[in-house]
Amino acid sequence: MKEEGYLVRSGRKQRRFIGRGARHVGVGVLSLSMLTGCSLLDAFRSEEPAAEAPALKTVKVEPVAVRRIEEPVFVVGDVHSSLRMDVVVDIGGKVEQVYKRLGETVKAGEPLAKLSSTDAEQARSEAAAALDRALAAVAAGKQALADGRKELSVEIKKMELEYERLVRARNKTKNDYDGGAATKSALDEAELQVEASRIDLELARQKLRSMTSADAISSLEAEAKNAEQALLRIEEALTHLEVVSPIAGIITAQTLIEGTIVKAGEVVGTIDRVDPLRISAQLNEEAANLVRGKSDLQYALPGGETKSRANIHYLTSIMDPETKTYEISLEAPGVGSGLKPGMKVSVQLTEDADQTALGIPQYSVLEDGAMKYVFVLQGDVVEKREVRLGRSNANYYEVLSGVREGEKLVVTGQAGLQDREQVFSVEEETAWEPGAVQP
The missing domain is CATH 1.20.5 (Single alpha-helices involved in coiled-coils or other helix-helix interfaces)
Structure with missing residues (x-):
């Protein structure tokens, strides 16, 4: 138990x-289970993703730059010489030697050919005789003028004496009339005689003054001067017997052939001045308005690569009634310019500065009612800007106010942007487009 x-x-x-x-x-x-459970819960919680910040919008930007808004205006111009003069023979004769040929360049006064003339002495004699006749006419005119003045002076003296006599007679008649010894008709007759004598005397004095003037023989003296110059030219031609160029230029026509006979006054060639040259074109009303007020224009040789400037020589103020155009003439250097008579060139009526302006792409512009605006990048935020626009082409607007050259303009991704919104920006590689000028 x-x-x-x-x-x-x-x-x-x-x-x-x-x-x-x-x-x-x-x-x-x-x-242990509680401890283990807490650790697992913490571990689970640590693996949960944290709340993400809102993603930034991505925009593309490009710098505001000067662009070609309009294309330049051109017309075709014809190149020709600035002056053309004929070569005229002073004295006829036989062509002995030709110094210059067609197409060659000559200086003013340079001999073109040498002549021998059988008529030279006869021409000299005729010119000398013409001068003698002119001088004789001048001398005769002066003598006739002196004689006429002398005769008229004597006549005026007589008229003065007669006038004084009539005045005394008139005064006596007036006294008699006052005393009752003469009639009123006798006094009136005396007054008329005095007045008529006074008028005749004044006319004679005026005639004498006009005869004193050198204008009375000026035409005779001018004829004598011309005759003297003609004789000097003939004597000079006799000394040299050469046909000379009237201006510097190129021989564009010539008929001088050795051994042939040329006559006095015959045209034997043409000289064209090629420095400077002229460029002429026809302009309608709109084109003429582009040129008025300007002093020079640009022109380009065929191919258009090289541009030069030429002064405006004239622009007609009246339109041609048949062609409905105005003629413009430019003056350009002939030496070293590449220009030649007969060539066609392109004349630019507007300046490059007239065609360019600060421009922005059309797709960068947004609208809010009547207001047009863009976004400009400032650091990492965008700023809303109202813009005022001008001319336009297929790609760009001319911007008159609102942005400055070099500022970064939002060109894509601007839809839904807000003023002062933070963004992520990408620089746009601006490719050249027709109508644009690369900055």
Whole structure:
């Protein structure tokens, strides 16, 4: 019994021990489970993604630059000589030698050919006789003038004496009339005689003054001067017997052939002045308005690569009624310019500066009612700008105000942007487009 009781007690002790141990183990397991659970929860929570910030919009920008808004206006011009003069023979004769040929360049006064003339002495004699006759006419005119003045002076003296006599007679008649010894008709007659004499005397004096003037023989003296110059030219021609060029230029026509006979006054050639040259063109009303007020224009040789400037020689003020155009003439250097008579060149009526302006792409412009605006990048934010636009072409607007050259303009991605919004920007590689001027 004791043993059983002991055993029983021992069994109870074991059960109590086992029970308490089980409780300790349970508490430990629960504690471990709680610790383990917390660690796993924290680990799970640490793997959850954090809340993301809003993504920035991406925009493309390009610098505001000067662009070609309009194309230049051109007309075709014809190149020709600035002056053309005929070569005229002063004295007829036989062509002994030709110095210059067709197409050659000559200077003013340079001999073109040498003549021998059998008529030279006869021409000289005729010119000398003409001069003698002219001088004789001048001398005769002067003598006739002197004689006429002398005769008229004597006549005036007589008229003065007659006038004085009539005045005295008139005065006597007036006294008689006042005393009742003369009639009124006698007094009136005396007054008329005095007045008529006075008028005749004044006319004679005026005639004398006109005869004193050198104009009375000026025409005779002019004829004598011309005759003298003609004789000098003939004597000069006799000394040299040469046909000379009247101006510097190129021989564009010539009929001088050695051994042939030429007559006095015959045209034997033509000289064209090629420095400077002239460029002429016809302009309609609109084109003429582009030129008025300008002093020079640009022109380009065939091929259009090289441009030069030429002064405006004239622009007609009256339209040609048949062609309905105005003629413009430019003056350009002939030497070293590449220009030649007969050539056609392109004349630019407008300046490059007239065709270019600060320009922005049309697709960069947005509208809000009547307001037109763009976005300009400032750092990493965009700024909304109202713009005022001018001319336009297929790609660009001329911008009159709102942006400055060099500022970064948003060209794509601007839809939905807000003023002062932060963005991510990409620089646009601006390719040249027709109508644009690369900055």
